[in-house]
Each structure stands twice: as C-alpha cells, then as structure tokens.
Amino acid sequence: MRILHTSDWHLGRIFHQFSLIDEQRHALLQIIEAIEVHKPEVVIIAGDIYDRSIPPASAIGLFNEFVDQCIGTLKVPIIAISGNHDGAERLGFAANQLKHSGLHLVTSLDQMQKPITLADEYGDVDFWAVPFHDPAQVADFTGSPQTDFNQAHCSLIEQLPINKKYRNVMISHCYLDGANESESERPLTIGGADRVDWKIFKPFCYTALGHLHQPQYKGQESIRYSGSLLKYSFSEQHHNKSFTMVDIGPDGSNKITLLPLKQRRDLRVIRGTLEELVNAAKDDVNHEDFIQAVLTDSQALLNPMARLREHYPNILELKKERFETRTGQDYARSSEQLKRTDLDIFNDFFEQVHEQKLTEQQTKLLQKTLAAINEQESSS
Amino acid sequence: MRILHTSDWHLGRIFHQFSLIDEQRHALLQIIEAIEVHKPEVVIIAGDIYDRSIPPASAIGLFNEFVDQCIGTLKVPIIAISGNHDGAERLGFAANQLKHSGLHLVTSLDQMQKPITLADEYGDVDFWAVPFHDPAQVADFTGSPQTDFNQAHCSLIEQLPINKKYRNVMISHCYLDGANESESERPLTIGGADRVDWKIFKPFCYTALGHLHQPQYKGQESIRYSGSLLKYSFSEQHHNKSFTMVDIGPDGSNKITLLPLKQRRDLRVIRGTLEELVNAAKDDVNHEDFIQAVLTDSQALLNPMARLREHYPNILELKKERFETRTGQDYARSSEQLKRTDLDIFNDFFEQVHEQKLTEQQTKLLQKTLAAINEQESSS
Known part of the structure; x- marks a missing residue:
C-alpha cells in the first residue's frame, strides 16, 4: 500500500x-x-x-x-x-x-x-x-x-x-x-x-x-x-x-x-548594512525571494524599506538590529547612538540624500540655525 | 417525471x-x-x-x-x-x-x-x-x-x-x-x-x-x-x-x-392602540408569531415595546403611525401633537404609570414647578 x-x-x-x-x-x-x-x-x-x-x-x-x-x-x-x-x-x-x-x-x-x-x-x-x-x-x-x-x-x-x-x-x-x-x-x-x-x-x-x-x-x-x-x-x-x-x-x-517541495519563491533572512544589502542584490539571482532584512547600520537611515524594495521587490519585513537587541556591546552602541547630536543626525541624512558630506560652510550655517532654534525653544 | x-x-x-x-x-x-x-x-x-x-x-x-x-x-x-x-x-x-x-x-x-x-x-x-x-x-x-x-x-x-x-x-x-x-x-x-x-x-x-x-x-x-x-x-x-x-x-x-408550507411561527402586522393590542393578546392563541405592531395612539407612550413584548414575546418591530404618515388629517393631528404643552405630556406619562389622572392639587403643584423651571431656564 x-x-x-x-x-x-x-x-x-x-x-x-x-x-x-x-x-x-x-x-x-x-x-x-x-x-x-x-x-x-x-x-x-x-x-x-x-x-x-x-x-x-x-x-x-x-x-x-x-x-x-x-x-x-x-x-x-x-x-x-x-x-x-x-x-x-x-x-x-x-x-x-x-x-x-x-x-x-x-x-x-x-x-x-x-x-x-x-x-x-x-x-x-x-x-x-x-x-x-x-x-x-x-x-x-x-x-x-x-x-x-x-x-x-x-x-x-x-x-x-x-x-x-x-x-x-x-x-x-x-x-x-x-x-x-x-x-x-x-x-x-x-x-x-x-x-x-x-x-x-x-x-x-x-x-x-x-x-x-x-x-x-x-x-x-x-x-x-x-x-x-x-x-x-x-x-x-x-x-x-x-x-x-x-x-x-x-x-x-x-x-x-x-x-x-520546491518553493516558488524562497523565504529567507538577509543581514548587513543597507549598502551591503543593496550591493549584494546585484549578483543575487534569487532577489525575488520573500525577504526579511536585518539592518546593522548604526546611523539613521532615510526610508530604507523603499531602497531595499528597488532591489528586492518581495521584501516583506525590515528589522533594525540596533533597536532590536540591546545587550552588552550592542547596548553600549545604542547608548552612544542616543548621545548623537542633531548635527550628527542631520549629517547622516544629508549624506544619504546627496551622497556627499556637508561642506565646512554648510556645517557652520547649520550650527548657527540649530543654535537659533534651540534658543527660541528655551525662551518660549 | x-x-x-x-x-x-x-x-x-x-x-x-x-x-x-x-x-x-x-x-x-x-x-x-x-x-x-x-x-x-x-x-x-x-x-x-x-x-x-x-x-x-x-x-x-x-x-x-x-x-x-x-x-x-x-x-x-x-x-x-x-x-x-x-x-x-x-x-x-x-x-x-x-x-x-x-x-x-x-x-x-x-x-x-x-x-x-x-x-x-x-x-x-x-x-x-x-x-x-x-x-x-x-x-x-x-x-x-x-x-x-x-x-x-x-x-x-x-x-x-x-x-x-x-x-x-x-x-x-x-x-x-x-x-x-x-x-x-x-x-x-x-x-x-x-x-x-x-x-x-x-x-x-x-x-x-x-x-x-x-x-x-x-x-x-x-x-x-x-x-x-x-x-x-x-x-x-x-x-x-x-x-x-x-x-x-x-x-x-x-x-x-x-x-x-406551514410557517412554524407566522409573521404578521397588528394595528391599534397599545391598550387594544395588549387586550387582544389575551385571546390570541398565536401571540408567539413574529409581530410588527403599528400603534395608533396619539399621546406619548412609556416604553411600549417592553409592554407589548410581555404579551407578544416575538415582537420584532414597532411603528408609530402618527409619526410614520404625515399626510392630510394625519398631518393635522401631528401638528396638534407638536402644540401639546409639557403639562399635557406629563399628564400622559403619569396616567400610564399610575393608571389614574393627576388630581387638581397635583396639577397645580406641577404647573408651579414647570413655571419655576421655565423661569430659571430663561434667566440663565
């Protein structure tokens, strides 16, 4: 039988x-x-x-x-x-x-x-x-x-x-x-x-x-x-x-x-910085798999899901490791993260959008603007 | 065949x-x-x-x-x-x-x-x-x-x-x-x-x-x-x-x-004043039918659905004819309804609850109270 x-x-x-x-x-x-x-x-x-x-x-x-x-x-x-x-x-x-x-x-x-x-x-x-x-x-x-x-x-x-x-x-x-x-x-x-x-x-x-x-x-x-x-x-x-x-x-x-049973689209977890994952996609014949991406970046990221989706059209879930696990060294890093100034965070943002760092002149202008905002906030 | x-x-x-x-x-x-x-x-x-x-x-x-x-x-x-x-x-x-x-x-x-x-x-x-x-x-x-x-x-x-x-x-x-x-x-x-x-x-x-x-x-x-x-x-x-x-x-x-096809419980519309319908229920062997009651009372009624349900346990819908159809004579009656004073409406309510009219003394007390309320409302 x-x-x-x-x-x-x-x-x-x-x-x-x-x-x-x-x-x-x-x-x-x-x-x-x-x-x-x-x-x-x-x-x-x-x-x-x-x-x-x-x-x-x-x-x-x-x-x-x-x-x-x-x-x-x-x-x-x-x-x-x-x-x-x-x-x-x-x-x-x-x-x-x-x-x-x-x-x-x-x-x-x-x-x-x-x-x-x-x-x-x-x-x-x-x-x-x-x-x-x-x-x-x-x-x-x-x-x-x-x-x-x-x-x-x-x-x-x-x-x-x-x-x-x-x-x-x-x-x-x-x-x-x-x-x-x-x-x-x-x-x-x-x-x-x-x-x-x-x-x-x-x-x-x-x-x-x-x-x-x-x-x-x-x-x-x-x-x-x-x-x-x-x-x-x-x-x-x-x-x-x-x-x-x-x-x-x-x-x-x-x-x-x-x-x-062969899966029509496999289902897997990929891990790395946003740049690493985007670069890896180019040679990944299975980039149409169902993806959970675990990002290891320490700086703030601009809309990483949209960037990953350009390369992995069936990405379903995004996790940020830094915010997920706060133990030992990770926790220390995460505390460092919290110490970052507004200037640092804006710098990350600018770099991602324009793919270049702020010039010295731009940095000065930004510092001045941030100081003015802070002053206004504390006096109001 | x-x-x-x-x-x-x-x-x-x-x-x-x-x-x-x-x-x-x-x-x-x-x-x-x-x-x-x-x-x-x-x-x-x-x-x-x-x-x-x-x-x-x-x-x-x-x-x-x-x-x-x-x-x-x-x-x-x-x-x-x-x-x-x-x-x-x-x-x-x-x-x-x-x-x-x-x-x-x-x-x-x-x-x-x-x-x-x-x-x-x-x-x-x-x-x-x-x-x-x-x-x-x-x-x-x-x-x-x-x-x-x-x-x-x-x-x-x-x-x-x-x-x-x-x-x-x-x-x-x-x-x-x-x-x-x-x-x-x-x-x-x-x-x-x-x-x-x-x-x-x-x-x-x-x-x-x-x-x-x-x-x-x-x-x-x-x-x-x-x-x-x-x-x-x-x-x-x-x-x-x-x-x-x-x-x-x-x-x-x-x-x-x-x-x-015999219906287990029939479905029908009954029509009359609340009192008429309640009285009719006593001799109605089919009082367990699904009922839509159309009430023809002109005065205000106290919770008529609950009173009817005591007698018609499967009453499903209640309509008040006076409020349903406002054409011709009905409309005239309905306009009259709107002219009724607070005293008239309280009188209806009292009569339904106690099954007797207000005494002369009670009417006077009520008039006095209503006048006091009205005065307070208009001065505030």
Whole structure:
C-alpha cells in the first residue's frame, strides 16, 4: 500500500499582507506530479487544509482544483481531516456524499468511529482519521471528563474498534511532546497541556501527523509529521519542506521516502548594512525571494524599506538590529547612538540624500540655525 | 417525471436580529415529508440556498442535513443552482465529485453547457440549470457585449445545445418582467435593467424559477416561481408560501400542484392602540408569531415595546403611525401633537404609570414647578 502523506497547507494564508495563493498552487502542482509519477493508492492530508475557518473563495477554488485533478483525473482517493485552523462544519459539507467519490472528509468525532478501508494485493488497510478536537469536545463525545489533550487523545484511540488482523494507519492533527515547533503554528492551548505522548501511536503501522510545520518523526520513524506545504514564517528559512511517500508492506513494515517541495519563491533572512544589502542584490539571482532584512547600520537611515524594495521587490519585513537587541556591546552602541547630536543626525541624512558630506560652510550655517532654534525653544 | 421545485431558502437569514434557522429547519422537514409521500424523481432548488455568500456554519449544517435526508436516505437527486445571494465558488466546491452522488450543484456558466439528464419510463428529460449571472459575466463568457439581463439571458439560452427530441426543463434565477416582487428580495441592479422577458422560456416544458419570493407564474402556467421557504418581510404577511410539484407527461405537458408550507411561527402586522393590542393578546392563541405592531395612539407612550413584548414575546418591530404618515388629517393631528404643552405630556406619562389622572392639587403643584423651571431656564 503506497501512501502520500501531506499536511498543513494553510490555503488562503496571508503573509505580511501578501497572498501566498500562487506559491500554494505551485507546491500543489508538485504533489499532483508526484501522484502521476509514483501512483500512490491514497493521499492523506493531515489537517489545516485552510488557514482559517472561513477561507477566501480563492482558497476553496484551489482545493477544488486539487480534488478534481487527484480524484477526477488521476483516480486517487483522498483522506483529509480537519485541523485546528479549519472550520470543521464548513469543510465537512456533504461528506457523506463525497466519500462515494473517493473524497473522505473526516471532520467530526462521530465519523472517526468507522475506519476507511482500502485494499491492496495483501489485504485490507484500515485508516483511522482523527479530526482535530480539544479535550472539551472529547469530554462531550465520550461522556467522561478529559483533563488535557493527551488524555483526550488516549480516550479516543482506546475506544476505537481496531481489528489487529488488518494493517492499521492513524491520521491525526496534534502536538507530540518533544517535537520541534515553528513560529507559524497557532498554539492549541496555553501552558503545554496540548502535548500528546507519541507512545499512544505505537500500535499503528504508520501515523500520519499534522500540526507541526517541520518534517520530522518522534519516537519511531513511522510516527511522522509531513511538515507544511510552504515556509510560513522566517523562522522556517532553513527547513527543507517535503511530503512523505510511505510504502506499507504485507507485514505492516514501512519504507519512507521524503519528496522535496520546491518553493516558488524562497523565504529567507538577509543581514548587513543597507549598502551591503543593496550591493549584494546585484549578483543575487534569487532577489525575488520573500525577504526579511536585518539592518546593522548604526546611523539613521532615510526610508530604507523603499531602497531595499528597488532591489528586492518581495521584501516583506525590515528589522533594525540596533533597536532590536540591546545587550552588552550592542547596548553600549545604542547608548552612544542616543548621545548623537542633531548635527550628527542631520549629517547622516544629508549624506544619504546627496551622497556627499556637508561642506565646512554648510556645517557652520547649520550650527548657527540649530543654535537659533534651540534658543527660541528655551525662551518660549 | 415528477419534480419538486423549491427556491429562495435563504438559510442563515437574520431577521430583525433574530435567527430564523429553527423556522427554516421546520419548513425543510415539510419538504422532506413531501418527498417521502409524493416520491418525486428529482428536487430542484432554483437558487438562494443561503442568504449570503459566506453563510454561518449553522446554515451549512442545515443544508447538509437536508442533503443527507434527501439523497442519502430517500435516494432522490437534487439539482441546485446558485442565486444572487449565494457565493458561487463556495457553494460549488467539489461539484464534480458530488454529481456522482446525485447532488448536482451548478454554479458556473461552464457547467450549464451540458444538461443533467434523468430518465423516466417515457425517455429522457434534459434539465438545463442556469446559475445566477450578471451581464458582465455573460459578456466575459460569450465574448460579446451584453447590455442588460434580458439580452444576457437570451444569449445564454440561444447557445445551449438543446435536443428537441427530449423533454427539456429550464432552471433559472432571474427577475421576470411584470412579475410581483416583495420587500425581501435584493435588487439585482438599479433601474429595471434586471428584467427578463418570460417569452424566452416558451420552448421548455417547465421553467423552475427562483428570485421572487411570492409563488406565481408569468406568461404561462409552466413558467413559475415556487416562492421562498418562509415569509422574509412583513410585506409578505398575506403570502401563502408553498413549493411546487410538477408532473411532466410523455408529451411534455404538465400538471402543477402547490404544496403549502406551514410557517412554524407566522409573521404578521397588528394595528391599534397599545391598550387594544395588549387586550387582544389575551385571546390570541398565536401571540408567539413574529409581530410588527403599528400603534395608533396619539399621546406619548412609556416604553411600549417592553409592554407589548410581555404579551407578544416575538415582537420584532414597532411603528408609530402618527409619526410614520404625515399626510392630510394625519398631518393635522401631528401638528396638534407638536402644540401639546409639557403639562399635557406629563399628564400622559403619569396616567400610564399610575393608571389614574393627576388630581387638581397635583396639577397645580406641577404647573408651579414647570413655571419655576421655565423661569430659571430663561434667566440663565
């Protein structure tokens, strides 16, 4: 049984006021190509298909395109669960009708009581799809109180009518204790009560997880996050995004292959003085990447965002290191910065605009003018 | 071929801050019962399933319940088009997959190029489902300019590959010229360019229309609005809401039966003085209806909404006739109203609170107090 496992698409994500829909389409096309090439028997989407409970129409349109390609053209079924970003009721519309077409949308705890069974030449594989849920929802569903996500998850899995004669695959959207988080995941709760112990997934041949954005496994290789479709924060600049191909053998053993996702425009952090960054752009073939620039200049700068945008058209964020971190030597420098006179600051400004320093005569005139202003201010 | 034709459900409608979802569920259950009893071969929903392009989750849930009952339990297919209130792209998600289950969602002009064909013992019936569209969308689709809705509609219908050997049914969401409108329909455009000539539907055995909320036909009996699910404005208080059962014979002739929709709570206007209305409530078994009260009192009233709500718990709107209509005699009365002194107004107030008139002594004290206040105001 060959499975493609992906998750955390976040279709409709707006990143620093920039719609990522074209990036998302570019990535989904790579998944479609992989389906054509590798011919999996099912595609799993482990939650957070959309970025929010009411996604924009363009995001719904894009998911629709994927479904048409995957199910309509390539005849490969999809099993998808709702994540903490999805609106379960909206996503689950007509789920009972859609499952006959091969689109299995599992968005309620009711639905997860029955496995989705697919067969290969060695027999049946049962897929148990657990939609995202919080302890209160599980308490409501099971009729017994649930103190945290771990207990809630255990309660749900324990009561499943699992048949151990078959190979069993688990699909869940949760935060495994000890796994690596990224800045772009929305916390499930405050204070760590959201963590789930990986050991509860040991009985399954494979566990296809969603929620954390970095591809990784926890405990054993078969308990795995595919990671997100794109880099969704600058903290993920060094992630290698991918999706996962899993071949489950007749004995339930599995072989895992990571299929890389090439980003249409990469997302990265550049660091240096304004002049250094502007100069570096000239030889930078990837100057159209999404950029966060960290400026190390110590003097005042005139509209650095506009200057950088001339060279990096998709710059999204600007940070000034001097004002960001005030520890040790930095703090000393920053204190020096505060000591600079009006004359020093005007000098910086003049130099940037005219690309030359003030002449001696201009300096004298400026000093005189500043003195006059100061005098007027103190007498008023 | 037996058809049930309904439209303009407006699921998720909020009426004077009141959610109508329970009323809508009550009405849909009657349609489900009719499907069980009359066993139609298809249910047509001629647009405006939802009240707005982003409906609340409860409205999506309710439509989902209907679909599960109709298609899942009763095995009757549905053909639905998007109306001017629906968000076409949202409503149309997974339409290609859903049509195999019997849920035909036609929300784009592309889709309408192919009929949905259903067969009875006499042969095929082709259903042509035209989603709501404006002239600009049709111009974009056909590649030729469209001056108004009538021209746009004609262009679309003329180019359909209709096979006259079969019986053909048209489904459309539009405003037929000369038909009766209600206050609760949202205008399609300004100035009458939204009207469509009924004659363009003459070639069809039956035309199932949506948009206008009063059940009615125009031109010929087979060109028909089913009307809305509920009364959606007080102007519709005298409508008899219904849905339509159509039996199409082997020769394309049809027999039409209106199936009444009983409103869970009726919606009506009551008129009289506050005292008259409060007294009438005592014998009014339908005092839980949605009420618009028109008060005919000429004197000032103390919090009449609260007093009426004690007796009519679902009163939604209050109008004061004296302030509403200022023509002829009414205007004269209203002018008189303005001439009333502070003493007269306080008298009204006192009488309502204590249910007795001011005594002579109280009147004198009040006159003295009012005189003192007036004096103080004019001297300050």
